[in-house]
Amino acid sequence: MSAVRPPARLRQPARLGLPASLPLPRKPARIPLRPRLRPPARLRGHGRDRGTVSIEFLGFLPVLLVIGLAVVQLGLAAFAVQQAGTGARAAARTASMDDADHPPAPEAAGRAAMSDWVKAGITVGGDGGGSVRATVQVTIPSIIPGVDNFGTASRSATMPRPQEPGALGLAPAVDTVDTYEGAPPR
Template sequence: MTTTVRIRGRRRARRRRDDRGQVSVEFLGFLPILLVIALAVIQLGLAAYAVQQAGTGARAAARTATLDEADRKTTPEAAGKAAMSGWIAADAGVQASEGGGEAVATATVKIPSVIPGVEFGPATRSATMALPAEPGGSTAP
């Protein structure tokens, strides 16, 4: 906005500078809130991805455990880790067991953190699959 000031017969235009830079200051005040929200969204996505990878590894290990040992080309633990992304599988643990006519596999994955020094703990998922019936034998109840 321009105002006109009359000084001893001469007119001179003067600009108002009251709110100059106000938008920049408001943005700088709001920027930390935006960054925290962005980091929270990224962290939530990483946690969801880690849980999904744990489920994938557990299912792959359980599926491999249901195969006859003669047909297996790898161990259930190795199959579970191979089914996960490389950077997630590096810190993952997979365990498989058989009994009662079923194979149970559990995968534990460390949830990565975008904030240094903050740990979110592991994500654990289990999968259970029925063992195939033995030829000529009875099926498990």
């Protein structure tokens, strides 16, 4: 049988004349003497494609901006429609109240229910019967430069009038108190 020799790294202390019981010195960090060469282009892949993603993004950026502006403009149009509906309901509700309860001001109530930056035209009319109809027309604001107007949004609301004066419960209370004993009257 032949003796198995330890690897060279384990024999190093003996070769330096040091006792074998000392720990091995740490190997110093490798300092490259020459800069590493890049592998050839056939091994690296396509070396001339650097920066193409940035150029493609710059080409697609105007499309993204137009889509973003269109989404915001659609949101503004939906908000204007919602404001028109809110103003129409408030104006119709106010116009349907009794004159005896308090004098109605439906146009002012409709404008107060909407945002200040929305330009609105409010029309209130009745059919002479038991209902009141209010129509609000709102101009849709524009955020796109060069476009002043995207049209108008119109919403209407109809509210019934009370059948008898003071039916809404808004009439001043009467100070008379009826007293009775037993079950309440039917």
